[in-house]
Amino acid sequence: MSTDTPITDATVRDVVIVGSGVAGLSAAVYTARADLEPLVLEGPEPGGQLTLTTEVENYLGFPEGIGGMELIQNGKEQATRFGAEFTHGTVETATLEEQPFALELASGETIRTRALIVATGASARWVGADGEDELMGYGLSTCATCDGAFHRGDDVLVIGGGDSAMEEALFLAKFADNVTVVHRRDELRASDIMAKRARDHDAIAFRWNTELLEIHGSQEDGVTGATLVRHPDGHPTAKLESGEVDHETVDVGGIFYGVGHVPNTEFLAETAVELDEAGYIRTEPGMTTETAVEGVFGAGDVMDPDYRQAITAAGTGSMAALDAESWLETREAAEHASPPLAEAELDD
Ligand code: NAP
Numbered sequence: 001m002s003t004d005t006p007i008t009d010a011t012v013r014d015v016v017i018v019g020s021g022v023a024g025l026s027a028a029v030y031t032a033r034a035d036l037e038p039l040v041l042e043g044p045e046p047g048g049q050l051t052l053t054t055e056v057e058n059y060l061g062f063p064e065g066i067g068g069m070e071l072i073q074n075g076k077e078q079a080t081r082f083g084a085e086f087t088h089g090t091v092e093t094a095t096l097e098e099q100p101f102a103l104e105l106a107s108g109e110t111i112r113t114r115a116l117i118v119a120t121g122a123s124a125r126w127v128g129a130d131g132e133d134e135l136m137g138y139g140l141s142t143c144a145t146c147d148g149a150f151h152r153g154d155d156v157l158v159i160g161g162g163d164s165a166m167e168e169a170l171f172l173a174k175f176a177d178n179v180t181v182v183h184r185r186d187e188l189r190a191s192d193i194m195a196k197r198a199r200d201h202d203a204i205a206f207r208w209n210t211e212l213l214e215i216h217g218s219q220e221d222g223v224t225g226a227t228l229v230r231h232p233d234g235h236p237t238a239k240l241e242s243g244e245v246d247h248e249t250v251d252v253g254g255i256f257y258g259v260g261h262v263p264n265t266e267f268l269a270e271t272a273v274e275l276d277e278a279g280y281i282r283t284e285p286g287m288t289t290e291t292a293v294e295g296v297f298g299a300g301d302v303m304d305p306d307y308r309q310a311i312t313a314a315g316t317g318s319m320a321a322l323d324a325e326s327w328l329e330t331r332e333a334a335e336h337a338s339p340p341l342a343e344a345e346l347d348d
Pocket of ligand 1: 058125126127128159160161162163164165167184185188189190191211258259260261306307308309
């Protein structure tokens with residue numbers, strides 16, 4: 001597999017795809033099949049969110065489901081087969097005012113490209129509880145499939161009320177003695193099927209209208225406990241001043257965050273690519289992946305605050321590839337068109 005392709009400052013690519021999750025891979029397959037020889041930049045979370053998932057049951061074409069990692073590996077092989085190249089690199093800044101675009105990487109290298117597909121996805125959100133900076137990775141985790149096995153026989157908390165939290169809880173229930181889902185409201189956001197699976201599981205309990213205020217422990221001992229707050233109307237941390245919030249300390253050996261994701265668009269903040277209030281790329285109106293900057297296209301979770309599914313990410317990845325291909329063709333045609341006749345010539 002052609003990972004770690006050397007980067008030379010002089011090369012100008014037709015297409016660079018930033019991000020190697022399902023959207024980036026789908027864009028890579030399409031642009032590679034169109035002979036555009038795409039370069040895929042694999043960032044700090046290569047393969048994206050699917051590599052942190054166990055089974056993917058709702059991706060079309062796999063009646064028995066498929067492992068997230070396997071789906072990503074298959075996609076990478078498929079893109080490589082058609083000529084896509086992969087290299088590791090995190091984009092720190094993007095200069096998009098003129099052609100070719102320039103991407104400055106954390107390594108100090110610069111990549112130049114005519115078309116850019118941004119498929120950087122979204123990363124796990126943190127709750128903001130006291131102690132999380134110190135204990136992330138020491139019993140506090142955003143990935144049950146990565147760290148769940150360390151919690152055999154423990155009591156653990158899962159924070160959140162969406163599908164991610166249910167999935168984390170169900171996975172953790174294979175190892176932990178007791179899993180408690182802590183949710184800030186009294187109603188789950190998760191899909192009915194995931195909520196039912198979690199509710200029906202003997203080892204999974206729920207604490208409603210409750211939030212995590214503080215995490216106890218140390219890097220030597222790991223997580224040892226947590227302070228939870230509760231208010232009957234929900235969102236207790238917002239009501240701490242009211243004096244109506246109950247505090248409780250519980251002993252736990254692990255805490256898992258499943259509270260959604262934030263889009264990875266920091267490197268676009270100073271560019272003309274439009275972002276919404278939450279940082280998601282705004283694509284142009286209509287069925288397109290075009291952004292406010294001509295030649296820059298958005299694909300996958302980074303431009304999709306609503307659906308956020310593997311299959312929709314693959315779909316927008318292929319759309320971005322087709323949009324980029326057609327933009328490059330139009331641009332090339334315009335460059336080779338004969339120049340307009342000068343006024344003097346017209347008078348003759
Ligand atoms: P989500 O649907 O946005 O849910 C995030 C949950 O975390 C919500 O319950 C939210 O509470 C809670 N939350 C957010 N910020 C919080 C904070 N600071 N403190 C405490 N709680 C907080 O995100 P998701 O679960 O990651 O799912 C995202 C998308 O991926 C969804 O479309 C989902 O269906 C999909 N997904 C599907 C599967 C599957 O089908 N197997 C698995 C994972 C994800 P509120 O409810 O009060 O807002």
